[in-house]
Amino acid sequence: MFRLEEARVEDAPRLHALVERYAAQNVMLPRTVESIVQTLPDWVVAVAEAPAPAVRQVVGGACLTVLAPELAEVRSLVVDPERQGEGIGRCLVERIIDMARARGYQQLCALTLVPKFFLSMGFRPVEVADISPKVWVDCQHCPKYECCDEYALVMDLVPNPVLPNYRRTDLPLPMKSPNWVPLDLVS
Numbered sequence: 001m002f003r004l005e006e007a008r009v010e011d012a013p014r015l016h017a018l019v020e021r022y023a024a025q026n027v028m029l030p031r032t033v034e035s036i037v038q039t040l041p042d043w044v045v046a047v048a049e050a051p052a053p054a055v056r057q058v059v060g061g062a063c064l065t066v067l068a069p070e071l072a073e074v075r076s077l078v079v080d081p082e083r084q085g086e087g088i089g090r091c092l093v094e095r096i097i098d099m100a101r102a103r104g105y106q107q108l109c110a111l112t113l114v115p116k117f118f119l120s121m122g123f124r125p126v127e128v129a130d131i132s133p134k135v136w137v138d139c140q141h142c143p144k145y146e147c148c149d150e151y152a153l154v155m156d157l158v159p160n161p162v163l164p165n166y167r168r169t170d171l172p173l174p175m176k177s178p179n180w181v182p183l184d185l186v187s
């Protein structure tokens with residue numbers, strides 16, 4: 001059992017520890033405790049509910065990040081390895097979708113190694129070029145820039161989003177890893 005809440009300052013070290021754990025496995029980009037504290041209003045956290053823990057126990061979190069006036073990203077989505085498969089990740093992303101809609105974004109994106117998780121939530125695969133504000137903001141600093149194994153996915157938040165063409169020729173896109181294969185959307 002868990003409940004979703006707004007993140008508190010005291011949650012930052014725990015969120016940082018979860019992100020660090022997955023960053024060490026190259027599953028996501030690392031972030032500092034300071035960057036978490038500075039973006040607290042953009043986070044949602046899952047807090048363990050039963051059996052009633054003596055102290056507040058954050059078991060997951062996710063952050064809504066603006067990439068462009070129309071485009072936001074689900075960033076730093078983490079679920080405690082001991083609590084995966086309980087629906088926490090799904091609930092966190094659903095809350096991030098609600099936040100993104102409420103803030104007026106037209107599209108939500110993710111760059112991820114778990115595309116099937118996002119497909120199951122209604123996201124669809126796109127080319128990285130279609131979310132290139134992510135490349136301008138983050139990918140350039142990513143250690144996987146020349147060997148990217150991640151998948152770009154988006155979800156439209158309004159019926160007919162009107163988006164600028166994000167494709168730019170002056171910035172190269174990340175190079176795909178030789179191990180990268182297109183998503184099999186059939187099986």
Ligand SMILES: CC(C)(COP(=O)(O)OP(=O)(O)OC[C@H]1O[C@@H](n2cnc3c(N)ncnc32)[C@H](O)[C@@H]1OP(=O)(O)O)[C@@H](O)C(=O)NCCC(=O)NCCS
Pocket residue numbers: 022027028076077078079080083084085086087088089090091110111112113114116117120
């Ligand atoms: C990916 C992650 C957030 C999923 O969280 P979770 O709480 O285990 O997921 P849920 O229990 O809510 O599962 C929701 C659905 O996604 C599916 N799913 C979950 N993890 C999956 C995975 N790794 N691959 C494929 N499908 C997955 C589940 O089967 C479930 O499908 P269903 O609703 O049809 O039954 C979690 O595994 C995690 O923290 N992974 C490490 C960090 C990471 O990769 N974050 C994403 C960065 S973009």
